[in-house]
């Protein structure tokens with residue numbers, strides 16, 4: 459079988475069959491009527507600024523989607539933050555892209571939600587190691603989308619191997635409880651020692667220390683077992699046993715230190731979000747974050763025609779006319795009609811993405827991540 463998991467093939471996305479049926483009917487109707495107006499359409503979440511910023515990403519996939527289509531596309535740079543107004547503008551004959559709306563919005567909505575949530579985790583502990591561990595919570599076909607969004611937001615690493623091959627980065631992690639189970643209760647030391655002997659030297663020795671006994675006992679046993687070879691312990695305490703998780707981590711840190719294991723790092727995982735990471739960042743060295751990222755709401759983008767044959771148009775509740783968005787010197791987000799004077803202290807954010815079906819922008823994930831973190835600083839994202 460060419461498509462055993464029944465995921466939508468890239469060809470369907472590119473040719474426009476990965477669409478909602480009513481767009482097919484729209485094409486049929488417009489072709490029957492001989493209509494194919496020149497339009498400007500905008501991708502927008504909130505019409506006006508709301509005081510809350512999101513990260514926009516997925517722009518590269520949309521650019522790929524539009525290659526070869528007789529349209530011009532302008533968009534915010536990948537990774538920039540926005541609060542209201544459009545993030546993308548498409549201009550051309552409507553039937554050049556009618557069916558692409560479904561995939562276009564999907565390419566932007568879910569990854570932008572992932573990246574925004576990852577940025578929250580990132581900025582909750584700017585000095586700590588924060589890793590994306592949530593691939594297990596999503597359909598395998600979008601694991602690379604999750605991990606790319608996490609890296610865009612500045613996370614230090616991720617766990618999904620195939621995503622790493624696509625992204626050209628090394629996946630990382632620690633060890634699962636399954637490994638401990640296979641050695642059995644009472645044999646934790648053997649599990650860690652065997653891992654240390656078997657696994658390539660460049661893999662960090664981070665012992666999972668919460669499986670059968672309490673976190674302090676297993677952490678000390680791991681330190682006694684691996685000694686200098688131990689890089690850290692991971693504590694992933696199940697919610698029902700957490701109690702005062704911060705106290706547990708402080709106790710483990712104390713008991714490791716009192717025995718001379720100051721160099722053994724402590725990593726935490728399991729249901730962590732920005733608040734719990736902030737609460738632990740002064741005592742833990744790193745965090746694995748999964749469902750906070752993968753469970754993020756999609757950004758609710760819609761595609762709206764705002765100009766037809768040069769005339770402004772909109773549906774009730776939306777704003778007609780072609781717009782520009784600006785970053786103000788104060789770190790605000792300003793939305794205005796594109797044909798009006800720009801505000802004095804503001805920088806326009808739209809940049810060319812596609813010109814007559816040709817991609818006119820380079821994409822570099824490291825650059826996009828720097829842009830994302832710098833803009834998050836500029837708008838005070840961590841404080842929102």
Ligand SMILES: O=P(O)(O)OC[C@H]1C[C@H](OP(=O)(O)OP(=O)(O)O)[C@H](O)[C@@H]1O
Pocket residue numbers: 591592595633634635636694727728729730746747748749750
């Ligand atoms: O989605 P989150 O709640 O943020 O957690 C992500 C962590 C927690 C989970 O622990 P387990 O479910 O115990 O999985 P495993 O035994 O494989 O570590 C697994 O280790 C993931 O890395």
Ligand SMILES: [Zn+2]
Pocket residue numbers: 634635636
């Ligand atoms: Zn587990």
